[in-house]
Amino acid sequence: MSKDLVSPDAMEAFLKAHPDWVAQGDAHGLTLRRRYVFSAYPRGLGFVVAAAEHAEKVDHHPDLTLGYRWVVAVLTTHVSLGVTQRDLDLAEALDRLYQEHI
Numbered sequence: 001m002s003k004d005l006v007s008p009d010a011m012e013a014f015l016k017a018h019p020d021w022v023a024q025g026d027a028h029g030l031t032l033r034r035r036y037v038f039s040a041y042p043r044g045l046g047f048v049v050a051a052a053e054h055a056e057k058v059d060h061h062p063d064l065t066l067g068y069r070w071v072v073a074v075l076t077t078h079v080s081l082g083v084t085q086r087d088l089d090l091a092e093a094l095d096r097l098y099q100e101h102i
């Protein structure tokens, strides 16, 4: 197990404070997931572009799926095979960007 992974207590605290996010686990490790809903399809695309620009700045990238008036974000730290503080920080950054693109 990577030393960088957030502890179960830290994960629980994050999810309690960020109820729109859910934790999911699979053979490749734990991930964080949120579905964002938008007023129009282009707004979702604008959010994806802004998220990509932020990800490049912090060198930590979400998996983003764009649908009709929604975007699903899945976060994990590839090198750690699970959720680290970088994912928690990215989740909060995406939530801030969402408020600018609803």
Ligand SMILES: C[C@H](O)[C@H](O)[C@H]1CNC2=NC(N)=NC(=O)C2=N1
Pocket: 059, 060, 061, 062, 075, 076, 077, 078, 079, 080
């Ligand atoms: C070389 C570069 O810094 C690494 O590949 C970065 C890029 N973005 C990343 N994003 C995520 N989600 N996890 C990583 O481990 C990661 N590593």
